[in-house]
Amino acid sequence: MVGIPEEESYLSCVMPREALKHKFLLDGIFAVAALDIARSSEEPDATKYEHIALEYYNRGSATFRALLADIPPDTYHLMFIFATAAAVMVLGLPQGTGDSEDEMSAVGRIITLADLFSGALLIVxxxxxxLVDAPYPFREALSAKVDSLEILARNCPVEPDELPYRLASLDLLDDEIKMALARLDSVNNELHGSAQVAEEGHDTAEGVARSVHEIYRLAIFWLKENFAERAVKGYFLSFFSLAGQDFTAAMKKAEPVALFILLHWAVALDAAGRDQWWAKGVGRQLVVETSDILQSSQLALMPDGRDGIAWVRQRVGLPT
Structure with missing residues (x-):
């Protein structure tokens, strides 16, 4: 659960003390703890903790949502932490195919995850x-990716989206992953045109196509950054905040290129599942569902599309 070393003290000392004063956070802690037992314990009836986890989570979520309308100044960092705990719950709850009301498909839970992180970004x-002056080591967390921390003064006029973001070097990627990610750009270019700026006089349809191209181009850019970043544990979860709400909207519409990008992000999720109990198996299931959808799309008729689907399936241990 710790992304940077500085978070350990906060999560083990500060957060429990704050939870005794803020019931929604206490419910969130109990929810994650119960789900951890359900997933990690070898007790025969350990799955009963899933229901306990849901009870705590639902109760905490109700209070959390009520607070969103008017967040008390001293609880912003706690709200941010609860949103993170909610992400763990979404990924860690029992998986299903989505065929019944009690089950959520992997694609469905990732869309929920994307919405959660959009909400967390609004809190930020x-x-x-x-947040900058909160007990949570926000400055230290940002320092992993942001240069010039002196701009984080409370009264600084610099907007958060203008921070001098420090990108990981794509040279860190091995040739196989570079080739796989390059196919994403190729497919986007072929289906949605080049990245040229629309000129005056071009028809509306072409302008729309180019805006779609830009949405995917940016999402692919941040996906490459996700794969290249090695220093921040769990950094791959930032993808949806960075890719933006337009990309999430395209996922919800099951647009082929959006799902193709999501398919490749699932490789990072699958890798995380080898170390994190809450991510175990979700990436692989996401690949199964997404690749099945893409097989019946126009993307599967393209060489780069077929090769991309096959590469991802092979990467997570599925037959191609």
């Missing part, structure tokens, strides 16, 4: 000055 923007 709304409470920027509170």
């Amino acid at each position: 923007y709304a409470g920027w000055d509170k």
Whole structure:
């Protein structure tokens, strides 16, 4: 659960003390703890903790949502942490095919995850000055990716989205992954045109196509950054916040290129599942569902599309 070393003290000392004063956070802690037992314990009836986890999570979520309308100044960092705990719950709850009301497909839970992180980003923007001075090591977390931390003064005029973001070097990627990610750009270019800026006089349809191309181009850019970043544990979860709400909207519509990008992100999720109990098996199931959808799309008729689907399936141990 610790992304950087500085978080350990906060999560083990500060957060439990704050949870005694804020019931929604206490419910969130109990929910994650119960789900951890359900997933990690060898007790025969360990799955009963899934229901306990859901009870705590639902109760904490109700209070959390009520607070969103008017967040107390001293709780912004706690709200941010609860949103993270909610992400763990979404990924860690029992998996299903989505065929019944009690089950959520892997694609469905990832869309929920993307919405959660969009909400967390709104909390960051709304409470920027509170978070910078909060007990949570926000400065230290940002320092892993942001240069010039002196701009993080409370009264600094620099907007959060103008931070001098430090990108990981794509040279860190091995040739196989570079080739796989390059196919994403190739497919986007072929289906949605080049990245040229629309000129005046071009028809509306072409302008729309180019805006779609840009949405995917940016998502692919951040996916490459996700694969290249090695220093921040769990950094791959930032993808949806970075890719933006337009990309999430395209996923919800099951747009082929959006799902093709998501398919490749699932490789990072699958890798995380080898170390994190809450991510175990979700990436592989996401690949199964997404590749099945893509097999009946126009993307499967393209060489780069077919090769991309086959590469991802092979990467997570599925037959090609």
